[in-house]
Amino acid sequence: MKYPVLSRFNKRTLLALPATFLIFMLSNCQSQQQQNKQNSAANQPEKAQAANTAAPVTVLGKAASAAVVLGRKQIPILCYHQIRNWKATDSKAAKDYIVQENDFRGQMKMLADSGYHTILPDQLYQYLNTGSALPVKPIMLTFDDTDLDQYILAAPQMKKYGFKGVFFIMTVSLGRPHYMSKAQVKELSDAGHVIAAHTWDHHNVKKYQGQDWVTQIDKPTKKLEEITGKPVKYFAYPFGLWNEQAIPELKKRGFIAAFQLSEKRDTIEPLFTIRRLLASGYWSVHTLSNNIKHNF
Numbered sequence: 695m696k697y698p699v700l701s702r703f704n705k706r707t708l709l710a711l712p713a714t715f716l717i718f719m720l721s722n723c724q725s726q727q728q729q730n731k732q733n734s735a736a737n738q739p740e741k742a743q744a745a746n747t748a749a750p751v752t753v754l755g756k757a758a759s760a761a762v763v764l765g766r767k768q769i770p771i772l773c774y775h776q777i778r779n780w781k782a783t784d785s786k787a788a789k790d791y792i793v794q795e796n797d798f799r800g801q802m803k804m805l806a807d808s809g810y811h812t813i814l815p816d817q818l819y820q821y822l823n824t825g826s827a828l829p830v831k832p833i834m835l836t837f838d839d840t841d842l843d844q845y846i847l848a849a850p851q852m853k854k855y856g857f858k859g860v861f862f863i864m865t866v867s868l869g870r871p872h873y874m875s876k877a878q879v880k881e882l883s884d885a886g887h888v889i890a891a892h893t894w895d896h897h898n899v900k901k902y903q904g905q906d907w908v909t910q911i912d913k914p915t916k917k918l919e920e921i922t923g924k925p926v927k928y929f930a931y932p933f934g935l936w937n938e939q940a941i942p943e944l945k946k947r948g949f950i951a952a953f954q955l956s957e958k959r960d961t962i963e964p965l966f967t968i969r970r971l972l973a974s975g976y977w978s979v980h981t982l983s984n985n986i987k988h989n990f
């Protein structure tokens with residue numbers, strides 16, 4: 695059986711582990727879960743013990759055919775950027791990406807009152823591939839670009855309702871003013887949110903050549919794994935832009951699914967073109983509710 699989730703970690707493990715341990719590993723038929731734990735711990739040898747206890751690893755099923763994935767009903771996924779009140783200097787276009795604080799509070803309350811349950815990417819992946827059950831009225835909340843207000847405002851609002859989300863981190867911003875620090879990202883991860891990749895500095899994936907894949911994908915992903923002690927398996931395309939050449943590059947690096955914005959899913963690679971709805975700063979709670987119902 696091939697579990698695509700392991701490919702990147704196997705490669706790194708082979709490089710990182712001492713030969714004696716490697717022989718031990720290869721000669722023992724381990725459960726997938728044990729192996730996953732060792733692989734994720736291998737990214738941080740000095741903290742292997744901590745990572746082993748801190749990172750429960752879900753065993754994921756095999757990827758299904760595109761037709762099977764496309765045949766399942768899409769799950770609503772929202773994409774947020776900044777959560778803060780508008781300033782006089784914010785442009786008309788920028789406000790699409792800035793959901794004001796009270797609006798965000800109202801949106802989370804609406805989701806809870808309407809009976810939505812947040813799900814995480816592993817659950818979505820399993821559902822799309824195997825048809826596994828999801829909670830009633832599933833929805834995914836995603837946050838792009840590492841903005842500090844996601845940690846300060848969004849996470850506590852979500853906590854009120856037991857919601858968990860996905861934070862797509864652009865690593866160049868870590869620790870800069872108005873962006874999250876490594877410690878804050880780790881805190882979100884430890885609290886049960888998922889940390890996922892969003893490149894180093896937000897360059898358009900369609901333009902990558904050679905070394906760009908190392909700079910924009912390999913190094914940032916390794917950094918996020920070091921911060922969280924968990925494997926990073928999911929990716930969001932900057933600006934939602936993707937092309938078919940990017941998908942094998944992501945797969946080669948161990949990613950098992952990638953998120954765009956609201957273009958149609960690719961007929962061959964639906965798992966690498968999962969759709970998200972950008973929750974506009976101009977929308978009322980009612981508008982958001984309607985758009986969730988009509989866009990997926």
Ligand SMILES: [Zn+2]
Binds near residue numbers: 839892896932933
């Ligand atoms: Zn972004």
